[in-house]
Amino acid sequence: MLSAVLAWVLALCAVTAGVLVFRFDSMARATFALLASLLCVAGEVLLLGLQYLGVVIVLMMTIEMAVMAVFMIMFMMNPAGLMPMAMLHNTRAAAALCAALFALLATGVLTADWPRATGRPPADPTFELGMSLMGPQILTMMTLGTALFATIVATVVLATRRGRYDRWGDDLRAARPDDPARGGVGR
Amino acid sequence: MTLSLLMLLAAALFCTGLFGVLTQQSVVMLMMGLELMIGAVILAAAAAWRHLAPANADGQVVVILAVTAMALEMAVGFAVVTALFRTGEKDLTDQAAELRG
Known part of the structure; x- marks a missing residue:
């Protein structure tokens, strides 16, 4: 029960933070929104029972976004919000394309006849991965x-x-x- | 969460990332969209492992593959951005059009 609630919260946070990445007008803030989104993905992976891979993703994303923040500040288009400018181009066509793609993917996900799970998760998935x-x-x-x-x-x-x-x-x-x-x- | 819900979540993250890749002008922001898309692939692979073939480790191998692709994409991406900026002070996608066919 608790894990189900947690999975929903993480899912909502992942999508919200993902959308915020492209809504913020500061590239430094966008970096941390992306970090939040990817950490939520790592949380979902942990909840699915992949402890090792989940922790690897958490560690990797944290370091990666720290490096990315440095590059963000180097190449920032709008430093400290002093030069407000549009960072986007071709927004309308891209939004239409992405909405169409999401509709296509969602139709596939919802109508697919998913096979039933074969077998049970091993006691130690990390050991299985290594082998x-x-x-x-x-x-x-x-x-x-x-x-x-x-x-x-x-x-x-x-x-x-x-x-x-x-x-x-x-x-x-x-x-x-x-x-x-x-x-x-x-x- | 069921497999369908997790796949829907992955699809939403993938499409959000794709929107970023298509709309962002800054090359670095474009790479953030790519990261989000690969994050969606990681989630979909983990969900497929858990709900379709948990006894087999192949789903986990796909996660490893995606995580490595993410690291490589970022390393090479930043090297390309640095090289572009060095040759002509370019940091926008529209400026980097020498290879346009």
Whole structure:
């Protein structure tokens, strides 16, 4: 009973906070609204019996939104509400499209003949997840690992202002580096 | 909550996120919409695990997949925003149109 009430409260909070993300005119406030919405999602995941994944989502979202708040402040369009401006474009068409998509999804959800649950939840879902990731789902795990590594490389490449290809040319064979100012050890 | 209600909740979050992605001018705000959409995927996967196949861990693997996608999206997204801003002081989606076909 209590968990059912809690699930409803979390569901309402998740949607309300999600809508508020795009209603606030301050990007810092929007970040915290998004954090609230995602924490409500994590709460629903916890209520569904996935303790480990729920806690992972809580921790990840909190750190992620803290990082995001820094970027928000860096790229804020309306700092401290001093420059009121519209952050939206093409609102009407987007609202119509999203309403139509929601109607489509809701029709699918409500009319689908959902299969009945097979089996019962294991005593320790986290153990099952670990065994699955290290067993039949090892390919998923390896793909995720490769994707994470590729992300590290991609972010470093994108964030580097001047790399060795800028200095030594595309084939890295320039006689001397193309630096904006001379300096260093006798160059 | 029943499976249908949880799926409706996920659909609502997904559509809210999509609205943000389509309407926001700031690239960073656009990414917040994407985060909301992936949050909806996480919720739908967890609900499907609990209500359709709890004995099988595949639903949990989808949650792991979505959580990882969220982290990657944010890391690469911020790197792209930083690179865009560095090349031409661009932080709006309409300004970043070099690749428009």
